[in-house]
Amino acid sequence: MSQIDQLPAGVVVVTGTSRGLGRELVNQLRQRGRSVIAVVRRIVSCTLPAHDDDLQMVEADLSTPAGIEAAIEGIELALGPRSLAALVNGAGAVTPVGPLVAHSSNAMTAALTLMAIAPARLSVALAQRMVPAARVLNLSTRSAHETFPGLSLYCMSKHALHSVSRSLQLECPTTMAVAELIPGEVDTDMQSDLRTPDPADFKMAEFFRMNQPNLIPTGLAVAFIAWVLLDTSPDDYARTDPWYVYDASTHPQWLPQGVAFNYPEP
Ligand SMILES: NC(=O)c1ccc[n+]([C@@H]2O[C@H](COP(=O)([O-])OP(=O)(O)OC[C@H]3O[C@@H](n4cnc5c(N)ncnc54)[C@H](OP(=O)(O)O)[C@@H]3O)[C@@H](O)[C@H]2O)c1
Secondary structure (H helix, E strand, O other): OOOOOOOOOOEEEEEOOOOHHHHHHHHHHHHOOOOEEEEEOOHHHOOOOOOEOOEEEEEOOOOOHHHHHHHHHHHHHHHOOOOEEEEEEOOOOOOOOEOHHHOOHHHHHHHHHHHHHHHHHHHHHOHHHEEEEEEEEEEOOHHHOOOOOOEHHHHHHHHHHHHHHHHHHHHOOOOEEEEEEEOOOEOOHHHHHHHOOOOOOOOOHHHHHHOHHHOEOHHHHHHHHHHHHHHOOHHHHOOOOOEEOOOHHHHHHHOOOOOOOOOOOO
C-alpha cells in the first residue's frame, strides 16, 4: 500500500462531516496531519472532536443558495491567510425517496442545490484561494450514471454533479484538478435511509435490506477516498472516469492485505 502524500500543502475543506463518510474522512485526514475545515449543517449535531486550529467547523445548510453563500463566507473566514489544498464535496441525501410525481418543486430544488449547485459554487468561489494543483473531489454514486425507480431526486442530482465535475475538468484544468469518486454501498445512515421505507412506497427498499451484508465498512471506504485524495499522482488523479472502490486494479495500492470484497460486481 502506498502512502506518499501527493496533495500540495494547504487546508482541506470537507462538506457533510456530521456523520458517515465525511466525518470519518475528517478523522483520517487529521491522522495524516492535515488541517481541516469541516462544513456541517448543524454544529450541535456534529460529533467530531472539539475544534482547534487544525479542525475548524463552519455551519451551513447547503440545500439553499443562502446556505451555500454562508458556507463560502465561513470557509474564507476560517482559512484566514492560509490556502486551500483540497475541497471534498461529500454532503448528500437520498431522502425523500419516492417517484418524481410525488415530489414538489421545492424538494427538487433542494436536492439539486445540495448535491450539484453547492459543489459547483464552492469549487468556483474558492478557486482563488486554491494552491496550484489543488484537488476537488466529488463524492458520486452509481446513481450518477444510472437511474433507479424511487430515487429520482438523488439520481437527477448526482447526474447533475457528474456534469459539474466534467465542466470543471474541461473549463478549469489549470486552476484545479477535479475527480469524481464512487465509494460503493457503504454502511452509513444513508443506507439505512434506503432500507427503512415501506416497500409498498419504495420498492427498492427490499433490495437494500437484502444487500445489507454486502455493505462496505465506513473506515474502509474512507481509506479509498483518502488514498485517491492524498496519494494518487497528479497525472492519475483528475481522470475522466470516476474512481470506483470495486476497481480491482487499484486495490494493491490502498486495500489492506487480507481484505477482499465479497461483492465485487453490484
Ligand atoms: N453510503 C453509501 O452507500 C454511498 C454510496 C454512494 C455515494 N455516497 C455519497 O457519499 C456522500 C456521503 O454519504 P454518507 O453515506 O456519508 O451519508 P450520510 O451518513 O447520510 O451523511 C450525509 C452527510 O451530508 C450532510 N447533509 C445532508 N444534507 C445537508 C444539508 N442540507 N446541508 C449540509 N449538509 C447536509 C449530513 O448532515 P446532517 O447530519 O445535518 O444531515 C451528513 O453529514 C454522499 O454524497 C453520498 O451521496 C454514499
